[in-house]
Amino acid sequence: SQQGEEDPQALSIQEGENATMNCSYKTSINNLQWYRQNSGRGLVHLILIRSNEREKHSGRLRVTLDTSKKSSSLLITASRAADTASYFCATDPSTDKLIFGTGTRLQVFP
Amino acid sequence: DAEITQSPRHKITETGRQVTLACHQTWNHNNMFWYRQDLGHGLRLIHYSYGVQDTNKGEVSDGYSVSRSNTEDLPLTLESAASSQTSVYFCASSATGTGGYEQYFGPGTRLTVT
Numbered sequence: 389s390q391q392g393e394e395d396p397q398a399l400s401i402q403e404g405e406n407a408t409m410n411c412s413y414k415t416s417i418n419n420l421q422w423y424r425q426n427s428g429r430g431l432v433h434l435i436l437i438r439s440n441e442r443e444k445h446s447g448r449l450r451v452t453l454d455t456s457k458k459s460s461s462l463l464i465t466a467s468r469a470a471d472t473a474s475y476f477c478a479t480d481p482s483t484d485k486l487i488f489g490t491g492t493r494l495q496v497f498p
Numbered sequence: 499d500a501e502i503t504q505s506p507r508h509k510i511t512e513t514g515r516q517v518t519l520a521c522h523q524t525w526n527h528n529n530m531f532w533y534r535q536d537l538g539h540g541l542r543l544i545h546y547s548y549g550v551q552d553t554n555k556g557e558v559s560d561g562y563s564v565s566r567s568n569t570e571d572l573p574l575t576l577e578s579a580a581s582s583q584t585s586v587y588f589c590a591s592s593a594t595g596t597g598g599y600e601q602y603f604g605p606g607t608r609l610t611v612t
Contacts, residue, residue, distance in 0.1 A: 418598050419598040421598070421600060421601075428606075429605060429606070430588055430590075430603035430604055430605050430606055431541075431588070431590075431601075431603045432603070433600035433601065433602070436598060436599075436600060438598070476540060476541070478601075480598045484529050484548070484592060484594060484595075484598065484599065485531075485543065485546060485556075486531075486543075486601060487543070488533075488540045488541040488542075489540055490538065490539065490540035491540055
């Protein structure tokens with residue numbers, strides 16, 4: 389069973405615009421992570437936010453976590469064509485094991 | 499540089515055959531994981547290991563087995579391949595500790611069962 393569900397399933401924007409993806413999950417967590425997957429490749433870790441954190445930044449990425457609503461958002465600012473990929477949230481409900489959502493497909497047009 | 503590799507990258511096999519997918523990591527991570535990725539399902543955990551001689555079943559373990567004889571390798575075996583096991587398989591590894599660590603993924607193996 390999927391723990392996380394991303395919303396929207398697909399997103400198309402122009403270069404320079406911001407992209408926001410949301411993730412909802414069902415049970416309590418130790419941390420939440422976001423990953424990127426380029427077509428035909430393995431997943432690459434983007435950012436980890438712990439359950440006692442509310443916001444985290446890494447370059448053009450901003451992640452928020454609301455444990456009371458069991459939700460997280462990933463904001464990519466000033467998007468580039470190279471940001472075109474699928475983005476997955478993953479929750480860690482226990483002991484280093486991750487449960488992935490179904491992902492958001494982001495298309496950034498030049 | 500440390501890395502995680504998978505082989506083969508592509509495999510076509512027939513229904514009923516035994517297939518083994520290899521995963522090798524040089525991160526010296528204790529944790530290793532196998533996932534399958536199918537359209538509409540995201541990544542689903544098949545088996546995982548927290549160290550040598552340790553193996554655990556994940557969400558979709560039926561028809562699969564793993565063994566962990568050393569830190570570096572976690573081969574995934576399909577005992578009798580079925581068409582429903584056509585998928586892309588990813589291996590991942592991570593360090594161990596409280597608070598969680600990122601997982602490092604291999605490039606994937608595309609398996610087709612005919």
